[in-house]
Amino acid sequence: MRVRVLETPELGNRSYVVDDGEVSVVVDPQRDLDRLEPLLEHDVSHVLETHLHNDYVSGGRELARRTGAAYAVNAADDVTFERLPLHDGETLRAGSLAVSVLATPGHTPTHLSYVVRDLADPLAPPAVFSGGSLLYGTVGRTDLVDPALTRELAAAQHASAHRLGALPGDATLHPTHGFGSFCAGGGGTGASASTIADEWRHNTALTTVNASVFVDELVAGFTAHPSYYAHMAGLNALAEPGVDLDAPLSPASPAQVSALLAAGASVVDLRPPADFAADHLSGTVSVALGAQFATYVGWVTPWGRPLLVLGAHRDDLAEARRQLTRIGVDDVTTAWGPVPELAGDDDARSSYRRADFAQLAAERGPDDVVLDVRRADEHAAARVRGAVNVPVHEVEQRHHELPTGARVWVHCAAGFRAGIAASLLEREGFDVVHVDDPFDCAVELGLTDG
Structure with a gap:
């Protein structure tokens, strides 16, 4: 056997x-x-x-x-x-x-x-x-x-x-x-x-x-x-039907991308967080392609809503499609290429800052918010002093708990979940800084309790 x-x-x-x-x-x-x-x-x-x-x-x-x-x-x-x-x-x-x-x-x-x-x-x-x-x-x-x-x-x-x-x-x-x-x-x-x-x-x-x-x-x-x-x-x-992952991907045009954005479709950008922070279409959500891509797309985007996935390369979109079919997300439109080529004439583009924990320690102001988007049990075990805990999957429902106008430093354990949360908060109008740094660095800098 x-x-x-x-x-x-x-x-x-x-x-x-x-x-x-x-x-x-x-x-x-x-x-x-x-x-x-x-x-x-x-x-x-x-x-x-x-x-x-x-x-x-x-x-x-x-x-x-x-x-x-x-x-x-x-x-x-x-x-x-x-x-x-x-x-x-x-x-x-x-x-x-x-x-x-x-x-x-x-x-x-x-x-x-x-x-x-x-x-x-x-x-x-x-x-x-x-x-x-x-x-x-x-x-x-x-x-x-x-x-x-x-x-x-x-x-x-x-x-x-x-x-x-x-x-x-x-x-x-x-x-x-x-x-x-x-x-x-x-x-x-x-x-x-x-x-x-x-x-x-x-x-x-x-x-x-x-x-x-x-x-x-x-x-x-x-x-x-x-x-x-x-x-x-x-x-x-x-018993969902089988899927044909050999079928070629057809990229959406800039006009189709604009129409989906305007219609309220969920739009996910799978590029690395650094690329997303530097330049992205306003209103999109950053979920970097990797081992947890489908899990978090399925977690933070509304179930059943049409999904548009953007990326830099066709192969990345093919991998994204594979991962999403495993959780039954089949209604996916894709587009790839440089951000300026994906955007329609009237589509706004945005950017925000990335930082590490050393910069957070040096620049944190008295009115700034440090937002920990790890799970509640992770936060309870150890946390940046004064941090507010809203797990990433609750950010969209609880963002109103954060003070408007404050600068929000967003962190997690390694940077992946913080990238998702930063994009969700920016979509709601917050001034965000993505702390793309391992939490261990905060511990080493003496920023934590627990």
């Missing part, structure tokens, strides 16, 4: 292909299947979902359509498509592979895990595909389906972890979440591989025997999660 991993670091997730040399099984595939298909060296018998995902749109149904595989989903999931309905305790066969289905509620009420054994090699350890149940050092969070069910699902998550913990110690563990995903319940070991025995040493769900204590500690550690999560399970219940 061979297990191959497909990483999606931008969302902190993994997909898996398991084969016996003749037949393959795929677990939790992402929507951009062109990355996965080169791993499919054998016929695919089953595409398995551990749950209706809250953080990305699955490519499972489309992969099953392309390969002729059975698309296997919990029978209890309320979906609108034909699937192989799965029940706790049943076993599927895929060549010499035996796939045992285990109900492991917690991350969602209908969550499943899969234990795969190779009947041709009975002494080999099984492989456990735990989705959002047992992760490396932690578990999947339990507040994404319904806040009212958070504690109930956390208790179920503890029981599910112990059910998986009863498997052989040498069983290899293969979670979907836990590699930077907001679906993880906090903590984690940062490991890239693990076994059930390893988890008994390091995973709080297993080392904390008292379920009540575990629930309290797990729930207390939850932080904010992206707002677009609210739409993912619904899209997965509908």
